[in-house]
Amino acid sequence: MTLPDCPALTRRAALAGAGALVVSFSLARSAFAQDQVQPPQNIGREPKSPAPLPGSLKVDPNLDAWIRIGSDDSITLFTGKAELGQGIKTALLQIAAEQLDVDMGRITLVTADTARTVNEGFTAGSHSMQDSGTAILHASAQVREMLLQLASARFAVAAQDLKAQDGKVVAPDGQSVRYGELVVGSELHIPATPNSRLKPLDQRRIMGKPVRRVDIPNKVAGGPAYVQDLRLPGMVHGRVVRPPSPGAKLEAVDAGAVERMPGVLKVARDGDWLAVIAEKEWQAVTAMRALAAATRWSQPTALPEKTRIFETLAGLKADTTTINQKQAPPAAAVHTIEAEYRRNYQLHGSIGPSCAVAQMQDGALTLWTHAQGMFPLRKAVAEMLSLPEDKVRCIHVEGSGCYGHNGADDAAADAALLARAMPGRPVRIQYMREDEHRFEPYGPVMTSRGAVALDGSGRIVDWRYEVRSNTHSTRPPGAGQLLSAQMLEKAFQPGPPQPLPQPEGGGDRNAIPLYDFPSQSIVHHFVPEMPLRVSAMRGLGAYHNVFAIESLMDEAAAAAREDPVAFRLKHLKDARGRDVVQKAAEAFGWSANATRESGRGRGFAFARYKNLGAYAAVAMEVSVDRETGGVRLLRAVAAVDSGEAVNPDGIRNQIEGGIIQSASWSLYEEVQYEPRRILSRDWSTYPILRFPALPRRVEVHIIDRPGQPFLGTGEATQGPAAAAIGNAIADAVGVRCRELPMTAARIKGLIGG
Amino acid sequence: MVELKVNGAVRQVDAAPETPLLYVLREDLQLNGAKFGCGLGQCGACTVAIDGAPAFSCLLPVGLLAGREITTVEGLGSPDKPGPLQQAFIDEQAAQCGYCIAGMVMRAHTLLARNPSPTDDEILEHMSPNLCRCGAHMRIVAAIRRASSRKEASRSQRGAL
Ligand code: FES
Ligand code: FES
Numbered sequence: 001m002t003l004p005d006c007p008a009l010t011r012r013a014a015l016a017g018a019g020a021l022v023v024s025f026s027l028a029r030s031a032f033a034q035d036q037v038q039p040p041q042n043i044g045r046e047p048k049s050p051a052p053l054p055g056s057l058k059v060d061p062n063l064d065a066w067i068r069i070g071s072d073d074s075i076t077l078f079t080g081k082a083e084l085g086q087g088i089k090t091a092l093l094q095i096a097a098e099q100l101d102v103d104m105g106r107i108t109l110v111t112a113d114t115a116r117t118v119n120e121g122f123t124a125g126s127h128s129m130q131d132s133g134t135a136i137l138h139a140s141a142q143v144r145e146m147l148l149q150l151a152s153a154r155f156a157v158a159a160q161d162l163k164a165q166d167g168k169v170v171a172p173d174g175q176s177v178r179y180g181e182l183v184v185g186s187e188l189h190i191p192a193t194p195n196s197r198l199k200p201l202d203q204r205r206i207m208g209k210p211v212r213r214v215d216i217p218n219k220v221a222g223g224p225a226y227v228q229d230l231r232l233p234g235m236v237h238g239r240v241v242r243p244p245s246p247g248a249k250l251e252a253v254d255a256g257a258v259e260r261m262p263g264v265l266k267v268a269r270d271g272d273w274l275a276v277i278a279e280k281e282w283q284a285v286t287a288m289r290a291l292a293a294a295t296r297w298s299q300p301t302a303l304p305e306k307t308r309i310f311e312t313l314a315g316l317k318a319d320t321t322t323i324n325q326k327q328a329p330p331a332a333a334v335h336t337i338e339a340e341y342r343r344n345y346q347l348h349g350s351i352g353p354s355c356a357v358a359q360m361q362d363g364a365l366t367l368w369t370h371a372q373g374m375f376p377l378r379k380a381v382a383e384m385l386s387l388p389e390d391k392v393r394c395i396h397v398e399g400s401g402c403y404g405h406n407g408a409d410d411a412a413a414d415a416a417l418l419a420r421a422m423p424g425r426p427v428r429i430q431y432m433r434e435d436e437h438r439f440e441p442y443g444p445v446m447t448s449r450g451a452v453a454l455d456g457s458g459r460i461v462d463w464r465y466e467v468r469s470n471t472h473s474t475r476p477p478g479a480g481q482l483l484s485a486q487m488l489e490k491a492f493q494p495g496p497p498q499p500l501p502q503p504e505g506g507g508d509r510n511a512i513p514l515y516d517f518p519s520q521s522i523v524h525h526f527v528p529e530m531p532l533r534v535s536a537m538r539g540l541g542a543y544h545n546v547f548a549i550e551s552l553m554d555e556a557a558a559a560a561r562e563d564p565v566a567f568r569l570k571h572l573k574d575a576r577g578r579d580v581v582q583k584a585a586e587a588f589g590w591s592a593n594a595t596r597e598s599g600r601g602r603g604f605a606f607a608r609y610k611n612l613g614a615y616a617a618v619a620m621e622v623s624v625d626r627e628t629g630g631v632r633l634l635r636a637v638a639a640v641d642s643g644e645a646v647n648p649d650g651i652r653n654q655i656e657g658g659i660i661q662s663a664s665w666s667l668y669e670e671v672q673y674e675p676r677r678i679l680s681r682d683w684s685t686y687p688i689l690r691f692p693a694l695p696r697r698v699e700v701h702i703i704d705r706p707g708q709p710f711l712g713t714g715e716a717t718q719g720p721a722a723a724a725i726g727n728a729i730a731d732a733v734g735v736r737c738r739e740l741p742m743t744a745a746r747i748k749g750l751i752g753g
Numbered sequence: 754m755v756e757l758k759v760n761g762a763v764r765q766v767d768a769a770p771e772t773p774l775l776y777v778l779r780e781d782l783q784l785n786g787a788k789f790g791c792g793l794g795q796c797g798a799c800t801v802a803i804d805g806a807p808a809f810s811c812l813l814p815v816g817l818l819a820g821r822e823i824t825t826v827e828g829l830g831s832p833d834k835p836g837p838l839q840q841a842f843i844d845e846q847a848a849q850c851g852y853c854i855a856g857m858v859m860r861a862h863t864l865l866a867r868n869p870s871p872t873d874d875e876i877l878e879h880m881s882p883n884l885c886r887c888g889a890h891m892r893i894v895a896a897i898r899r900a901s902s903r904k905e906a907s908r909s910q911r912g913a914l
Pocket of ligand 1: 788789791792793794795796797800809810811812826854912
């Protein structure tokens, strides 16, 4: 395939090829930027740099870190974010093309690569548009201004009389100059300024349009699109033999027969890490199976008892923090509602198991991976291999959608270990289905308790909410975060689990309701000890918290005998929040006294993701079979406000997908395990939604806010969709399921009979 | 040596006869379309057409396929010249990560070849073996409908079944 970059292409060559504007892009500076400045976002800390620059310009303010223009008119755009199937490439190209006044097709986009791009941390938390999109918006606008200045000097015409147009600057008398001609002898290695002259809204022709995604043609027609499709000269294939249960120790292995199998190049062992390398992929799979049969493992550490998991969680030591408190003089409560909500372990379940390719050459490692953070991964892998960081290069290549921290980093670590075992040859590994299902870090088990007090007028006068959860991030940069590094002879220990701080939060993400209650207390019980290995899964704690809060709101509305939508609006001042609630209700045809067929119900839910990102409201109609407890989705209507919508169809796609995925999580999905084994090892032991279970209609309404900041969208409906389904079930059959997933068996149990 | 007929061309492949077709397509024939998803016949990422019927290439030993007509998504068009069904997927922007999509296109292809105007229920039933984790389902159905010869399908009804 045509690679974003190939191993022979050194940094120097890459730079030389990029043209006149890159002369002073220096390694020293980029290393400084990576080490000294926190990547913005999603690890919860504010960047240390005080410069009030927009988005990720805070991490690297130099314009040539983002945009380079060659004397041949080539334009290269750099982002530290990665395409995860969310359409980010297209949206970023739209922004740059708009502000630079060129066709999208003229721009080459380079995504996350430790040798070439800015360190923008992880591509996670719905941050790409806020961080990278904002940086590129301003960098592109400032580059255009510079080009106008350069042309102004050349033509001796005032810059405001010139026009940037289709890769040229045009003067009033008709003479023009190409961008490539203008940049000769000048450079963009200058810092951005805090303010940009953005193209006026009424002149925009690419941003805000449902531009077709640039990556889709390859994906529908078998063009190279994924790290799985990478074929390097001399490439060989590796597979790992995973233990029967997490934590089991490899007592003995008889590799002799496997080493003699056709195509087998090597059996590699380091402590409890065991792998095989073969010339061809199927040979590696066959050898891996034979090798697995030739191993003996010690009794593994016991896993928790699934039927007692919530007691287990409740019994573990917790660090307790009150994350939000509001006090008002006590009011007379006429109703109080108390309820506990639960979420079981769920898995990311990428359709393509994780994959990576690595090559060790002259003591340096190149790693092609679909992990979410190239720089943190580089740090972890360098530590694991005892290499200096500058001897490891991580290049992002797309994989199957990940929805958070799945097996991607672990597969990258395995590829690195395999490459070390076979220097010189590129080694590819793709996990088997059971490797991914059994060993990916799961979405954590969670519980929360709410106590809601209402006065005689049906107003909430006091809201208490406590959530209990493990961490929601065990990502690199520590080598100990990599599964295989924990299994080596010289084992790396995972660092102590950390909570992700507010305002974004981890287990407590979205635990603070956006409603206006006079008195409230929100508590986070952070449980460091992990009964099963967990990490970030799309939405983090927001999925559970929004499910709980929005279910409680319905429980409270029912106690107040009020319509759920009217009840929400009565407690919600945030104007944009009100807009999405009203939009979704109106588009759904919500009316306070609609009559319904028996067994049918409708539900509503709303949240602003992280209380910082996109606003989303979802209305859902379902039917419930009283005999089986089975839920059928009928239709979903969503309204979303993502600030300025760069690609409305991209937003729509994310929201539709988020609703369907959340419906699958919320109705069917929980990891099965017993003390000795993870039982969910494939799609029959961990079923997800299939086509016949689709709703008949999924409708998305976007409230566009041109000129407003981009708000992350990718995770906005995970919580609202779950709660809307729960509320619709309660409406249909009068029972409230407070445990995720809301399986037929649970609902049947609640209905009784 | 195994002889296979793939996308109309006869290919000689140096693979053991028990090797699943998927590995031969991807590695020996360097075709990207069929994907490894589970190797178990549970997800459909590896779907190809064999003599016009959908098949899980991850389960089919190449030794059994002599003389059979194997079609992969590459046989329906290319990124530059997509076939009508592929074009319908592009028109509906029916993908997120897209990992499942080649398998979806192939399974849909086998439906439309024998039933050019399937009902929505027929589409859902037929597509049931294939999983999509991104939730692109509504668009996938819209793309299939668009590529069908159903009259009302001439206008996109994305989002609705
Ligand atoms: S890879 Fe063949 S069905 Fe999943
Ligand atoms: S589009 Fe990602 S799995 Fe279907």
